[in-house]
Amino acid sequence: MVAETPADTNKVLEVKNLKVYFKTRAGPVHAVEGVSFSLEKGESLGIVGESGSGKSVTSLAVLRLLPMPPAEIVDGEVFFNGRDLVDLSEGEMRKVRGGQIAMIFQDPMTSLNPVLTIERQLTEPLELHLGLTGSEARSRARELLEAVGIPEAPRRLKSYPHQFSGGMRQRVMIAIAIAANPQLLIADEPTTALDVTVQAQILELIARLRRDLGTSVILITHDLGVVAGVTDRIIVMYAGQIAETAPTGELFANPRHPYTLGLLGSVPRLDKTGEGDLTTIPGAPPDQLHPLEGCPFQPRCPFVLDKCSTYPPRAQVGPNHYSACWVDVTDPAEQERASARGFIPLREIGRSDYVAGETPSSVSNS
């Protein structure tokens, strides 16, 4: 498998069986446990999961930005345009970072350097990857600011980050990220720290740049609402593993993994108030220091079976739709069984109208 070029040249990124462990005194923490996925040119992929599910670690591992003494890429390959990034030297990796794969982070308040002007920070990737300096770099920086919708770019270039609002700072971060025309943009919770109104603008901006520049996008989030409108495909991660992956519409219309069901059920709904508490997935997130034998979701899963102590194979359940679960959650008998363990089915399965608090008896159609 050494230096093998993936046959499909359209694939920008192909991650194969990636395993990342954090070495601690108490033992290895299994942060990413065999994740495989691929991304085509211009495609937009959403990675969804709760805190600690390994979604950020996966993206940082792709860029080899994890602090390497505690973290270790135990196994797996990360092909970017056919080259395995795991084997690259640090110098070659620096050319990939920012030049070919760029990343934006959750909190624009802290990811800009507070003592450098926007111009200095915008010209950094231009200098590093395109060799632009001086007035060339400055005029390109101005174009970039205009491209992300910041008015009065020439004057704003001389400003410092504290003179910008959160949404504007995230725009600046995006401008910095796309400065060297990367083929892949990884956005790690790009809207989590922003106002709801600004969130939509930022997502729209990312979607527009993706269309205009043909950049592939990985959008990492814990918020299903964020990925719904702007991704082609979604990966649901749990405990460092991929629980379910499907085209976006398919995932919302026909979720097949109990964890996905739980996530969808936990989205609060304004139009369904007065029916009690917010819905949660019972139990605590998994302890990655002592991973369970078999499916990691079994202690919290209402559909749990005896055979869940062996890890379920990745099964194709629809076109491009894979789920790692033994149970067919669409089976009414299984739902009946699960409701005894507190499973509250999503009403009207087949539409993105997910709600909790219904009685089990109302779920018999589908």
Add this chain to the structure above:
Amino acid sequence: MTTTQPNASFAPGASLDLGLQLATKRKSQLRLIGERFLRNKVSVFGLCVLIIIALGVILAPVLAPGTKTYDPTTTPDLAIRFQGPTLHHLLGADYIGRDEFARLLYGGRVSMEVGFAVAIISVIIGVVVGAVAGFYGGWVDTIMMRITDALLSVPLLLILIVLSKSFGNGKISDVVIIISAFEWLILARIVRGEFLALKEREFLLAARTLGASNVRLMFRHILPNAIGPIVVGGTLAVGDAILIESTLSFFGFGINPPTPSWGNMVNDAQGFLSSDALLAVLPGLAILVTVLCVNLMGDGLRDSLDPYMTQR
């Protein structure tokens, strides 16, 4: 604004408002720091006194002129021994008739030269050592910091006297090198602490994501954030170096006579404390005032450079 305007903030009206609001607010970082410094009256006083001293020291050849054969700082004139202040000799003359005013000014030159040279060298060494130790951490940090700890545990004056005795020739450059060899330690610790904290900040991860190398991260991304403590540390090093130089010279291990230095002037005057106290008081006062003003200024700089002290 209409109801279905998706990018409301791009409407011309909105951006204009924003522009106006920002135009009044935009002041360069340097100007903000300057304004904050000027608000601190004590520090400004310190700065003013320092400027006067510096001017006196720079203009020494004009204020206390000599001739080809007569150097007021070194040529003895036994006729005017212990003379009090006169128009010709503003502060009188010392025990072998050298002009006290001229010696104070030229002694100040020595002090200032030593102070600034030591500060600059210490800042350079301290920043490099501290940056590497703080940024890389691990065993690099451990080794470097144990070395600084060890050096800091040495009785400073003793080792300086020994070094000066063994390697020094009483020249200014020797004194500067010997003092710098120990003065950088504190700066290295300050810088290391700053780097240790700053390297965990998210903007550094962001810069790394852009493909910046370690050297670039250290000196272009982290260093500008640590400039405040470094400037303050460097300022305080000036005062420290002046004090150490005076002490060494007082004990006869610093600047060699007859070149005047405030320290060896006090030494010269010890024998005449009861009869001519002024000869000891004046250089002593000069040391005190200069170091005090340097420290006052350092305090003011610390406050004005502190990023958490926002404009009021």
